Amino acid sequence: xxxxxxxxxxxxxxxxxxxxxxxxxxxxxxxxxxxxxxxxxxxxxxxxxxxxxxxxxxxxxxxxxxxxxxxxxxxxxxxxxxxxxxxxxxxxxxxx
Numbered sequence: 481x482x483x484x485x486x487x488x489x490x491x492x493x494x495x496x497x498x499x500x501x502x503x504x505x506x507x508x509x510x511x512x513x514x515x516x517x518x519x520x521x522x523x524x525x526x527x528x529x530x531x532x533x534x535x536x537x538x539x540x541x542x543x544x545x546x547x548x549x550x551x552x553x554x555x556x557x558x559x560x561x562x563x564x565x566x567x568x569x570x571x572x573x574x575x576x
Contacts, residue, residue, distance in 0.1 A: 490570060494531050501532030505539025505546070525555065533560035
């Protein structure tokens with residue numbers, strides 16, 4: 481039963497971090513339009529790296545944000561693949 485609890489916590493973590501990532505892209509887009517202080521690109525990448533790449537990619541598409549920057553257009557999908565591989569690894573080898 482402990483394994484099941486950990487699995488649920490991991491899924492909740494990934495859902496929450498992706499919502500946070502999506503919201504960060506929304507906030508940064510709105511701040512860019514109003515020429516206000518922005519969320520740093522390194523922060524956006526870090527949120528993606530710790531599991532929020534899907535939210536970042538969806539935020540990029542939904543808000544047309546960072547879609548002309550090669551490091552985001554190429555980097556975020558690569559990080560998403562890494563996130564997926566981490567989930568698969570956790571499922572297969574750590575959570576029983």
